[in-house]
Amino acid sequence: MERLTKLEVRDLTLRFGGVTALDNVGFDVMAGEMFAVIGPNGAGKTSIFNCVNGVYKPQAGTIRLGDTVLTGRSPASIAALGVARTFQNLGLFGNLSLIDNLMLGRHHLMRTGMLAGMFWWGRAKREEITHRADVESVIDLLELGPYRRTPAGMLPYGVAKRAELGRALAMEPTLLLLDEPVAGMNLEETEDMARYLTEVRRRLGVTMILVEHDMRLVMDLADRVLALDFGVPIATGTPAEVQNDPVVVEAYLGGAA
């Protein structure tokens, strides 16, 4: 699938018993755009990701990636369409080396299965070499070379977050969902991550949705922002417009009070 793909979310409603996690949410993410979703704790940000990747089944609404309707599809089929996400608490296998974690991210792109690989050794080998080269280009992009053979569980926190981004990029995503990529990072690590995300965007042009509490990162990176409060969209616009919107300010202050 073409990497530059638009995402359309229409009338999305998601309920858990009496809780309405998303209430008639709609937005478009343009091809190649960095779109941020912000809001106080429990506003519904993660629920949006879980609806897009098929983990949650919304009661109403449609999500479309390019010409393909995602709603109703399984998480595996949505991943195969090129929707990748990073996890706030890292989705890496701690005992596997960084490079093996990234190779696993490419599993759905591999044509030769294990059994076929035993009989078609030559083809499997060639495929492995191509995949290794693609993984190496992600490692170069994120400057992870020195950690190539390090077990993911031994990586310093900031590097592990970057490896987590690498794992998602190794899937060659059309749409990348970034779940709090700088959560728990110090200022220096946050600035590094901002630089890598800018580079990913410049070099790969992948469409991205960013969920993040760090407003500085959102202000620096996002083209447009959607603010949610109790599952209800309260503002959409440029980072500056949304940050100064009185309803958004009230939602945050109200949450802090």
Ligand SMILES: Nc1ncnc2c1ncn2[C@@H]1O[C@H](COP(=O)(O)OP(=O)(O)OP(=O)(O)O)[C@@H](O)[C@H]1O
């Ligand atoms: N699996 C679930 N079962 C029941 N309720 C859920 C489930 N997932 C989310 N919710 C509820 O839906 C609402 C939105 O949650 P969500 O995790 O999407 O918010 P969030 O904006 O990502 O919050 P945070 O910033 O704390 O991560 C909350 O009231 C939450 O308790």
